[in-house]
Amino acid sequence: MATRYVLSAFTLLTLSLMQATSAQPAGDPAKGEALWLETLHVECRDCHGDEGEGAFGPDLAGRALTRAQFIHAVRKPWGIMPAYAESQISDDELTDVMAYLGTLPGVDEPGPWRRQVPVGASPGLTAATTTGCTQCHHPLFNNGRAMMGAVNADFAWFRSIVYAHTAAYPATRARVGDPPFERLAMGSFSPSRVPDSVLQSIWTYIVDLGFRPRVRGRLSAGSPSSDGVVYTLDVDNSGVEGIGIAAEDVTLSLAIPNGASVVSATGAGYQGVRRDEEANTNVAVWEVERIGAQDHQTYTLTLSQAGSGGDDVRGRLAWANPSVTTPFVNIAPPAPPGGGEAH
Ligand code: HEC
Ligand code: HEC
Structure with a gap:
């Protein structure tokens, strides 16, 4: 009887130890890898390196931080690192990430910052x-x-x-x-x-x-009509009404594929076809005075024939005002379903 009593007490103790361990999960490296590399919109990698080799932030690969240390570092960072909330990445997800990083080889010398202070920076x-x-x-x-x-x-x-x-x-x-x-x-x-x-x-x-107007263009795939193939370009400025800044002196150009010619075009400001030496192609051009916040405009271009995969209609949206660095947006037609070549 006495022996049996001792054994049960021992079993109980073991059980409670196991419970304590499962309340502190060790993390799943496979889930952590997926979070680190793909699903995570949280860009830890920009600062800690793709392989956790270190960059702007310290190396995390092969480190033996405890779960508590790891979570603390993310929720209440020691220094300059921005803090991430539970809604962005949960404690369990952080534990998975930590487990994954633990499987990676540690480094002797951490990697360099991805972006250094440029020479002569303001x-x-x-x-x-x-x-x-x-x-x-x-x-x-x-x-x-x-x-x-x-x-x-x-x-x-x-x-x-x-x-x-x-x-x-x-x-x-x-x-x-x-x-x-x-x-x-x-x-x-x-x-x-x-x-x-x-x-x-x-x-x-x-x-x-300089701020940029939040102007976007969406170019449709070509759709056959009785006179040819119609491409539709929708342009909108998604700035807040009455507040967002306008694009002024806007030039919209659509590159015309080799062998195709313009049958007709709609939309205010159509200028006809020009040679674009830089793009080494002919382009149909519209000039638009102003695309203000919440303006939506539609342009169509009917071509004698459709483009093909490598030589399809492509768009470019540029504006002179406000003058900012890289003031243009390139617009490509949607990829055909299944990712195959368009014909
Ligand atoms: C980890 C990468 C990262 C770091 C570091 C970072 N940002 Fe961001 N920032 C983003 C992303 C991505 C967005 C878009 C919203 C989101 O996903 O959080 C954003 C949004 C913004 C926005 C809103 C405008 C926009 O891009 O849509 C501003 C302003 C901004 N960041 C300024 C800063 C400043 C200033 C710093 C440095 C003190 C900084 N950010 C550091 C990634 C980062
Ligand atoms: C803007 C760059 C930046 C981003 C983004 C960033 N970190 Fe950091 N991280 C740092 C820096 C710098 C440190 C060093 C301590 C400090 O300055 O806060 C650090 C420290 C850490 C530490 C502690 C390391 C140690 O040795 O104790 C952990 C863990 C960590 N980061 C994890 C993450 C995770 C996970 C993410 C994404 C959710 C992330 N960090 C995003 C810059 C960053």
Whole structure:
């Protein structure tokens, strides 16, 4: 009897130890790999390297951090790293990511920053690099400036996006009528690490680059009609009504495939066909004075014959005002279903 009693007590103790272990899951490296490489819209890799080899942030591959240390580092970062909320990446997902990174070989020497401070950088660009912004945004903030144009951003908005990203960015998306992202990629920076004065300097740099009007073009695939093949170009400015900035002196061009000729064109401002030496092709051109926030316009081009995979109709949207770096958008027709060649 006495022996049996001892055994049961031992079994109970083992069981409770096992429970304690399963409350702290070890993480699933396969799920973690998928999160790290594919599904995660959260771009840890821009700062920690594709293989966790380190870049702007420290190497994470092969490290033996505990789950608690790892989660703490992401929720309440020690230094400059932006904080990620549970809604962006859950504790269990972080544990999976940690488990995956643990399977990767550690490095002797961490990788270099993806974007270094450019030689001769202004104080603002220097700050945007050393706080980590350009690791994701590119030194020219290529994408961000269209959203800033859509809301004609001021410093208060910019500040809220940087310090309270998970709350402020979905609100902005709702304002411009975009469906919400499932997850946000950018975390929230701490005002104690990136103080207002530093943010002001980054802001000045971006304002000097200039906001872009949030103008987009959508080109349809060619659809056969009685006189040929019709391509439709829809252009819209998704800026907030009465607030978003306009594109002025806009030039729309559609490249005409070899062997095709223009049968007819619709839409205000049609100028006819020109030679585009740079693109080495003929282009149908429209000139439009202004595409303001919430303007939608449709243009059609009927060609004698359709283009083919490598030589299909392509579009280019450019504007002279506001004059900003890379003021054009390239527009391609949708890929044919199944990814095969269009004929
Ligand atoms: C803007 C760049 C940046 C991004 C994005 C970023 N990190 Fe970091 N991370 C850092 C830096 C820099 C540190 C060093 C501590 C600090 O400055 O906060 C760090 C530290 C860490 C640490 C602690 C490492 C240690 O040695 O203790 C972990 C864990 C970590 N990051 C995980 C992540 C994960 C997971 C993500 C994505 C959800 C992520 N980081 C996104 C820059 C970044
Ligand atoms: C981990 C990559 C990453 C880092 C680091 C980062 N951002 Fe972002 N940022 C994004 C992404 C991606 C978006 C779009 C919303 C989202 O997915 O979170 C965004 C959105 C923004 C926006 C809104 C306009 C837009 O692009 O749609 C601003 C403004 C912005 N970031 C400024 C900054 C500043 C300033 C810093 C540095 C203090 C910074 N970001 C650091 C990835 C990053």
